[in-house]
Amino acid sequence: MLNYQLLDQVRATTPVIVTFANYVTPQIVANAVNVIGGSPIMSLEPAEAAALVSMATAVTLNLGTAQSAELDFVELVALGKAANELNLPVIIDPVAVSVPFRSQYVARLLKEIKVDVIRGNASEIAHFAGVAAESRGIDAVGEVDIEAVAIAAAKNTGMLIVLSGPTDIVTDGNKVYKIKNGHELLAANVGSGDMLSSILGTFLLKGQDRLEGLALATLSMAVAGQLAGQKNEGKPGTFSAALLDELYQLTPAKLEQFGDWEEIND
Numbered sequence: 001m002l003n004y005q006l007l008d009q010v011r012a013t014t015p016v017i018v019t020f021a022n023y024v025t026p027q028i029v030a031n032a033v034n035v036i037g038g039s040p041i042m043s044l045e046p047a048e049a050a051a052l053v054s055m056a057t058a059v060t061l062n063l064g065t066a067q068s069a070e071l072d073f074v075e076l077v078a079l080g081k082a083a084n085e086l087n088l089p090v091i092i093d094p095v096a097v098s099v100p101f102r103s104q105y106v107a108r109l110l111k112e113i114k115v116d117v118i119r120g121n122a123s124e125i126a127h128f129a130g131v132a133a134e135s136r137g138i139d140a141v142g143e144v145d146i147e148a149v150a151i152a153a154a155k156n157t158g159m160l161i162v163l164s165g166p167t168d169i170v171t172d173g174n175k176v177y178k179i180k181n182g183h184e185l186l187a188a189n190v191g192s193g194d195m196l197s198s199i200l201g202t203f204l205l206k207g208q209d210r211l212e213g214l215a216l217a218t219l220s221m222a223v224a225g226q227l228a229g230q231k232n233e234g235k236p237g238t239f240s241a242a243l244l245d246e247l248y249q250l251t252p253a254k255l256e257q258f259g260d261w262e263e264i265n266d
């Protein structure tokens with residue numbers, strides 16, 4: 001079961017989400033967190049990492065443009081460690097992780113901090129499943145068995161997995177949520193995945209079952225995208241603004257009415 005009312009609890013508590021953003025999409029990511037009901041803050045400064053994280057409910061580390069320059073890595077580790085100390089969830093978005101520099105960067109990071117959630121497209125999650133999958137830069141291409149890949153990634157890493165795409169898979173390796181809502185214009189809007197990776201954090205309220213929170217967050221993004229897309233067929237520009245409108249206007253009743261998902265137990 002999914003508790004659609006969790007969306008109202010998010011809005012009632014305005015959780016702070018600290019994001020290490022990539023330099024391509026920080027504005028839409030901040031807006032996404034804001035309109036769904038959270039409070040975004042981005043930071044690049046290790047000296048303030050602990051103070052920021054102490055106000056937060058989750059930390060999202062987007063590795064899309066992270067550099068080897070020591071400050072980037074030091075900041076990622078500082079945010080991750082501060083979250084680990086407070087037992088707050090850490091979400092990573094391993095953009096284009098199959099590029100060797102990026103694979104090594106993530107592996108290095110995972111030696112330093114405990115990560116709880118990986119959010120990526122099918123090609124990115126396939127990397128953690130040890131399955132060869134094609135990718136084109138930031139995009140997933142080719143066909144993989146998304147459910148099997150997500151389960152294998154969860155089992156290999158011990159982390160919760162959110163695999164996004166035409167159908168989204170949210171799994172801990174045993175229980176699987178399959179979310180079928182969405183719209184192809186989400187894929188045309190660069191940063192939809194980045195938005196989702198930070199939105200995930202807003203649903204991980206204290207005491208909340210993490211897998212269910214991730215599933216509801218993923219469903220929220222997919223339903224909002226579907227509603228925005230249906231009103232803006234063939235119009236990626238206006239779609240991008242409409243997506244924020246639909247996230248802002250989303251309600252538990254709309255999630256119940258339009259949500260197309262199933263829960264599969266191993």
Ligand SMILES: Nc1ncnc2c1ncn2[C@@H]1O[C@H](COP(=O)(O)OP(=O)(O)OP(=O)(O)O)[C@@H](O)[C@H]1O
Nearest residue numbers: 121164165166182183184186187190191192193194
């Ligand atoms: N073809 C599609 N049809 C429906 N929904 C889609 C489609 N492709 C992606 N989505 C949705 O778009 C959102 C982002 O997922 P996607 O897999 O595109 O992330 P991504 O590849 O990391 O994107 P980006 O790198 O641009 O941030 C998710 O909510 C997902 O459900």
Ligand SMILES: Cc1ncsc1CCO
Nearest residue numbers: 022024064065095138191
């Ligand atoms: C285009 C792009 N390049 C690195 S990160 C990013 C945004 C999508 O994640």
Ligand SMILES: [Mg+2]
Nearest residue numbers: 095138193194
């Ligand atoms: Mg991405």
